[in-house]
Amino acid sequence: MEPLGTFEIIARILYQLSSVWIALILLFALSIAFKRRLGLYGKLFDSPIGMIGFGLVMFWVFVGIFGALDLIVTHDPLTQVSGMKNKLPGTPLADADEGQYGWYLLGGDNLARDVFSRMVKGAWIVVQIAPLATLFAFMVGITLGLPAGYFGGRLDTFLSFLANLILAFPVILLFYLLVTPEIVATGLPTMMAIVLFMFPIIFLGVLLNSRYRTQPAFRTPLLVGILGVSLWLYLALISEGGYLVRSVPGLPTVLDPFDIPGGILVVFVSVVFVNSPTVFRIVRGLALDIKTRDYVAAAQTRGEGPWYIMLWEILPNARGPLIVDFCLRIGYTTILLGTLGFFGLGLPPESPDWGSTINEGRKLLSIYLHPALPPALALLSLVLGLNLLADGLREESLRD
Amino acid sequence: MGLFILRRFGVMLLTALCLTFIVFFLTNLFPNLEKLAKTQGNQRMSDEQVQAWLDNRGYSQPLLTKYGQWIGVVPGFTKTLNDGQFVGTCVRPGQTQEETPRFCGILQGDWGYSTRFKENVDEIIWKRLGNTLYLMMWVMILMVPSALLVGVLAGMREGSRTDRSLSTFSILTTATPEYVSGVIFIAVFTSSTVGLKWFKGTATQAMDDPTFENFFLPVLTIALYGMGYIARMTRASMTEVMTAQYIRTARLKGVSFPNIVVKHALRNALIAPFTVIMLQFPWLLNGVVIVESLFNYKGFGWVLVEAAGNNDIQLLLAVSVVSVFVVLITQLISDIGYVYLNPRIRIS
Numbered sequence: 001m002e003p004l005g006t007f008e009i010i011a012r013i014l015y016q017l018s019s020v021w022i023a024l025i026l027l028f029a030l031s032i033a034f035k036r037r038l039g040l041y042g043k044l045f046d047s048p049i050g051m052i053g054f055g056l057v058m059f060w061v062f063v064g065i066f067g068a069l070d071l072i073v074t075h076d077p078l079t080q081v082s083g084m085k086n087k088l089p090g091t092p093l094a095d096a097d098e099g100q101y102g103w104y105l106l107g108g109d110n111l112a113r114d115v116f117s118r119m120v121k122g123a124w125i126v127v128q129i130a131p132l133a134t135l136f137a138f139m140v141g142i143t144l145g146l147p148a149g150y151f152g153g154r155l156d157t158f159l160s161f162l163a164n165l166i167l168a169f170p171v172i173l174l175f176y177l178l179v180t181p182e183i184v185a186t187g188l189p190t191m192m193a194i195v196l197f198m199f200p201i202i203f204l205g206v207l208l209n210s211r212y213r214t215q216p217a218f219r220t221p222l223l224v225g226i227l228g229v230s231l232w233l234y235l236a237l238i239s240e241g242g243y244l245v246r247s248v249p250g251l252p253t254v255l256d257p258f259d260i261p262g263g264i265l266v267v268f269v270s271v272v273f274v275n276s277p278t279v280f281r282i283v284r285g286l287a288l289d290i291k292t293r294d295y296v297a298a299a300q301t302r303g304e305g306p307w308y309i310m311l312w313e314i315l316p317n318a319r320g321p322l323i324v325d326f327c328l329r330i331g332y333t334t335i336l337l338g339t340l341g342f343f344g345l346g347l348p349p350e351s352p353d354w355g356s357t358i359n360e361g362r363k364l365l366s367i368y369l370h371p372a373l374p375p376a377l378a379l380l381s382l383v384l385g386l387n388l389l390a391d392g393l394r395e396e397s398l399r400d
Numbered sequence: 401m402g403l404f405i406l407r408r409f410g411v412m413l414l415t416a417l418c419l420t421f422i423v424f425f426l427t428n429l430f431p432n433l434e435k436l437a438k439t440q441g442n443q444r445m446s447d448e449q450v451q452a453w454l455d456n457r458g459y460s461q462p463l464l465t466k467y468g469q470w471i472g473v474v475p476g477f478t479k480t481l482n483d484g485q486f487v488g489t490c491v492r493p494g495q496t497q498e499e500t501p502r503f504c505g506i507l508q509g510d511w512g513y514s515t516r517f518k519e520n521v522d523e524i525i526w527k528r529l530g531n532t533l534y535l536m537m538w539v540m541i542l543m544v545p546s547a548l549l550v551g552v553l554a555g556m557r558e559g560s561r562t563d564r565s566l567s568t569f570s571i572l573t574t575a576t577p578e579y580v581s582g583v584i585f586i587a588v589f590t591s592s593t594v595g596l597k598w599f600k601g602t603a604t605q606a607m608d609d610p611t612f613e614n615f616f617l618p619v620l621t622i623a624l625y626g627m628g629y630i631a632r633m634t635r636a637s638m639t640e641v642m643t644a645q646y647i648r649t650a651r652l653k654g655v656s657f658p659n660i661v662v663k664h665a666l667r668n669a670l671i672a673p674f675t676v677i678m679l680q681f682p683w684l685l686n687g688v689v690i691v692e693s694l695f696n697y698k699g700f701g702w703v704l705v706e707a708a709g710n711n712d713i714q715l716l717l718a719v720s721v722v723s724v725f726v727v728l729i730t731q732l733i734s735d736i737g738y739v740y741l742n743p744r745i746r747i748s
Binding site for chain 2: 331380388
């Protein structure tokens with residue numbers, strides 16, 4: 001077969017991504033049709049910047065999801081095909097089997113793997129980890145930041161000192177100390193996971209309890225149900241092979257539906273750990289500001305409990321800046337994940353995540369551009385999309 | 401004000417103590433010590449040999465004792481081996497038993513001995529920090545004026561075409577981490593494929609002989625990432641100032657637009673970015689580590705990577721002390737500077 005020309009490569013890539021285009025068009029058509037009924041999300045479609053940002057973000061989300069479903073990838077991201085080492089984009093496979101895709105659309109890397117498929121699979125890793133890690137960081141930050149701002153005093157001094165302590169660490173030094181095979185062997189990341197993953201459960205429990213405290217008949221089954229499920233998820237997340245840390249028994253293997261590999265867990269934990277102090281500071285500042293408002297005083301006069309005021313009076317009124325920061329922070333988390341991959345920390349070296357791929361590609365950068373550039377541009381466009389989305393959201397939420 | 405600075409210094413010391421203890425704890429976990437023993441001794445050591453190696457070098461003492469020795473409040477570890485050799489934490493190559501001081505810690509001005517470079521830690525740090533400071537100086541020279549210029553130009557006429565394009569530019573730079581922009585720059589400007597070859601892809605020679613050709617790309621890479629953020633802050637502060645009453649008065653009085661911007665708006669608009677610029681230092685440190693690895697420039701960031709990769713405990717501690725003080729001192733300067741620049745705010 002002949003090598004593909006530039007035009008043909010682009011056409012074939014666009015065709016490979018057709019499922020993504022369909023999903024994007026459907027999403028945008030539905031959202032624009034019903035935008036007046038969708039609140040802040042709908043207003044996003046009034047601002048061109050927000051729409052571009054949202055489009056970029058959703059593009060990568062769909063690429064990640066459909067990539068994981070094997071709708072997009074042309075080759076296995078880990079398989080090496082002989083004769084394809086460092087081959088330019090559009091090179092045909094020397095002897096393609098029946099049913100095998102005939103070309104490396106974006107060329108081969110220095111281990112003769114398909115760059116295009118690796119980039120698509122890398123999107124899935126980011127889409128899996130970044131939003132979830134950011135969400136966890138927010139749970140930790142909110143659960144600690146609200147009482148620090150609301151109660152103040154010693155609690156605030158102590159928690160702020162802790163947050164500043166973590167913030168004073170250069171992120172990379174922290175990563176180098178936490179994300180090594182030696183530290184994973186000590187079980188420290190699992191212990192940190194045990195502590196950090198507890199916060200979402202505490203958050204949910206307190207959130208629901210403070211709201212429905214006055215209706216015990218409704219509250220008790222609700223709490224038992226939700227906390228039961230989240231506790232089970234919590235134990236399933238952190239226990240591996242029936243144990244929490246080495247000899248401490250955890251969830252029996254029968255009830256443990258999934259295991260997170262140690263490498264992924266430590267990456268996840270350290271990203272949450274690095275992000276939560278900043279969220280803490282933002283939430284604390286917002287709580288300090290909002291607690292002086294009249295509606296908080298009114299709730300206090302009504303005799304509402306402090307947690308009700310914090311979670312149902314202060315938090316909803318702080319949502320604007322928090323949503324904007326959430327978008328920015330997903331972008332920042334993506335950058336952090338890339339940094340980890342770039343330094344070869346945490347994820348296995350053959351993993352197709354963008355940071356590792358950039359790191360591998362940069363070694364031969366002066367001769368071959370194609371292995372390093374696609375993941376670099378992918379990361380750039382995703383983070384840019386998140387930034388634009390945050391900008392659009394900020395503009396639209398300030399408007400009313 | 402004096403009391404405020406004194407209290408800040410107290411908090412700073414406490415933070416540094418806590419942080420170094422955390423670093424100390426993490427580097428002294430057994431798997432890390434085992435790795436250290438195997439890289440320093442040999443890879444095929446048995447468990448007993450590892451234990452003996454650690455015992456002979458004082459690594460098996462209790463954590464607090466070791467930490468006290470590093471600080472310099474506990475006498476250094478010493479031991480005479482079976483073959484009569486005198487070893488200890490304070491012993492440097494070529495020193496006899498009599499010459500060895502009893503204490504050797506931070507308080508005595510001794511930062512320890514690097515197991516990775518076989519050199520005194522303070523010498524390594526000073527040498528490498530010099531390289532990095534030189535890099536940072538040029539980053540600042542490039543980053544701060546251009547960021548302020550972009551921010552002021554974008555903010556003086558909100559919503560104009562200049563504003564839109566400059567704002568997009570600053571969002572783009574904040575969305576490009578150093579390892580992405582560095583790779584793109586190397587690909588475009590140095591590779592033989594694109595063929596521009598304007599710059600050199602490594603900054604190794606820049607340590608002895610920095611020229612525009614080998615030093616500009618690393619500087620640009622760090623500066624770009626930090627620039628967008630400062631520019632956006634400047635823009636926000638500028639747009640706010642431009643809607644102020646006294647600007648309107650100046651316009652009604654008939655002052656020309658360039659005069660309003662330069663003489664009336666600029667001074668007040670630059671207060672907020674000042675804090676942001678100071679707080680950027682810790683972030684620059686991150687960028688420095690990435691860029692130094694990417695361009696092979698042996699500075700402070702490179703030492704950090706080397707020390708962490710080889711579990712060089714004392715070097716790593718010194719690195720963290722330096723970086724923590726950079727972070728805390730810039731915070732202090734930004735707080736004090738903010739008060740001086742803005743008389744409306746006084747520390748209570």
